[in-house]
Amino acid sequence: MASVARVLIDTPLPQLDRLFDYAIPSALSDQVVPGVRVTAPLRAEGRLADGLVVEVGDTSSFDGALTPLESVVSPARVLAPEVWALARRIADRQAGSANDVLRLAIPPRSVAAERKWLAQGSPREVPMVAHPVEGYEGGLIESAIDGDGRLALRSLPGVIELPDGTWVGRWAVTLAQAAVRAVIDGRSAILAVPDYRDQEQLEAVLRTLVPAGTVAALDARRTNAQRYAAFLSCLTQPADGAHTPRIIVGNRSVVYAPAARLGLIALYDDGDPLFAEPLAPYAHARDVALVRQQQQQDCAVIFAGHTRSVEVQRLVELGYLSDVAPVPLVTPKVVPTAAQQSQQAADGGRVPSSAFRTASEALLAGPVLVQVARPGYVSLLACRRCGQAARCTNCAGPLQLASSHAVPSCAWCGRLAGDWACSECNNRTYRMVTRGSARTAEELGRAFPGMRVVVSDGERPLTRVEGEPRTLVVATRGAEPIAAGGYAAVILLDGERMLQRESLHVGDDCLRWWSNAAALAAVGAPTLLVGVGGPLAQALALWQQHSYAAAQLHDRRTLGFPPALRVASVTGKPAAVQSAIDALALAPIRDVLGPAPVAPEGPRSLDDGLVRAIVRFDYAHGDAVATALRGAIVRQATGARRPPGERRRGRPAPTLRVKLDDPEIL
Secondary structure: OOOEEEEEEOOOOHHHOOEEEEEOOHHHOOOOOOOOEEEEEEOOOOEEEEEEEEEEEOOOOOOOOOOEOOEEEEOOOOOOHHHHHHHHHHHHHOOOOHHHHHHHHOOOOOHHHHHHHHHOOOOOOOOOOOOOOOOOOOOHHHHHHHOOOEEEEEOOOOEEEOOOOOEEEHHHHHHHHHHHHHHHOOOEEEEEOOOHHHHHHHHHHHHHHOOOOOEEEEOOOOOHHHHHHHHHHOOOOOOOOOOOOOEEEEOHHHHHOOOOOEEEEEEEOOOOHHHEOOOOOOOEHHHHHHHHHHHOOOOEEEEEEOOOOHHHHHHHHOOOOEEEOOOOOOOOEEEEEOHHHOOOOOOOOOOOHHHHHHHHHHOOOOOEEEEEOOOOOEEEEEEOOOOOEOEOOOOOOEEEEOOOOOOOEEOOOOOEOOOOOOOOOOOOOEEEEEEOHHHHHHHHHHHOOOOEEEEEOOOOOOOEEOOOOOEEEEEEOOOOOEEOOOEOEEEEOOHHHHOOOOOOOHHHHHHHHHHHHHOOEOOOOEEEEEOOOHHHHHHHHOOOHHHHHHHHHHHHHHHOOOOOOEEEEEEEOHHHHHHHHHHOOOOOEEEEEEEEEOOOOOOOOOOOOOEEEEEEEOHHHHHHHHHHHHHHHHHHHHHOOOOOOOOOOOOOOOOOEEEEOOOOOO
């Protein structure tokens, strides 16, 4: 019987990111198995710590006497072997800690849900009917799932009505049918989507295809008990060791879900920034899916979307992913309206006359969608005389208006600015620079009298609207509700404003926002892009988003920007950043940009005195660079010493932060 347990201690300290050997007391010998939660003594700190058993065996590399485990928290094996292997690989790839990954992979414990799961046996298998994936060349997607293929899938635009009367995007039907194919073969499927709106569509389709209990939903909107119960349902059953195939749906962290027999990982709209993990070790869900597909070889991976990210385009050009398009090719009717063609319209020149006429005619047939850049009333003000941006005198944040009768207030600190005066010319009058969803709805309500105006944004989110005529829906980007039967027309406003954001991905993001909105139109309904021309408008009009991604990739290869190369940002105090750069002296990197001062974000001053360096390197050398940066983090955490005379004040907090593949660093 095994006498040694190798335990991963739950701690944020990077120097403790390794397995510790503990002796297994005879009283716990039957309970200590890989995957269970335990408590273990930490001699250095004189306390008990939580941990997870990763391995058990008879020998240890430690020569001294092993400390015995304190207790077994629960017999549930919450750490599946495939999840541990994935967590360790992602942590090493991102210069992070396995504990940080496992906090994303394993939900907080719910005792009631755990007891119920431990008491039940394997669910009774219910026969399911395979549904061919519609809209694509016969058997192509099915063959990829059966043969562990890798696809870059161009999603079908449009909406479709389910048997229960619910309307969903056609992309949701495609992914659901692909998941059913994997489950019928006895394998689980993981479906990752950006947010709850997309997840609701997927779940609606799956309810019509598979029996209740087959779908496990792992998303942050569930209560802790619900999420933990769904997580447990994905594990191997404790009573008989059986694995029940599941269709696991959720947001970015669902890619870590346990599945002993995984047949499919599918991501919809992987270019959405919601897939970028904001917590350490900052791994993008797309990269996690690719690593897991390599790790569990008998698994297919699909990246679907109306647009294609530059990262996926790179993999297509390398031959790693296969490009799959609908047959026949479906293209919405998109009409770009260049800025120079705009004419004075009913809302003061914001909508060109052609778009105004299109909306007037379409409102008689069904609802019309108007996409705008920002929520609220007016999100930015400027001096009426000189055009200088109106700023708060307290924190220098931008001033905004909440309504037509409101006093300007700061978007950062919230302070009212009723006595504002321009810092350049001392003028006290301002003008509106950007109009939000509320202001747009007010203006369009006057332009289209007698029409029902509906607003959908972050404050008033809507997921669905009825397909009634004479309904005008004003929505911010990403908050567009689905209309029954599709929209009779789609008007895309504020294109120029969206393109003014300083980001390497601004063109990709705009094309994705516009394409997703255009995909909600009814068959043959027009989509008008206002005020934007050039390659972006052409890619949208021809529905050739992959061609735009290819052109972007070519430009980034020339400039040495991601994803042609990998990058790592190193942020901290100057001495800590320089130490990390010195650690890369023997690593095969391309170059180092900086260090440069980090500008404080918003009204906070916590970033004062920090600098950032950007390291560029090839994909083949990623492990070496991550190892070197990881070593720098550990050395700073263990080497920080208290200055003389301050021994009772504690050790200085580490300031070094490393982010690999940060999508917004350039």
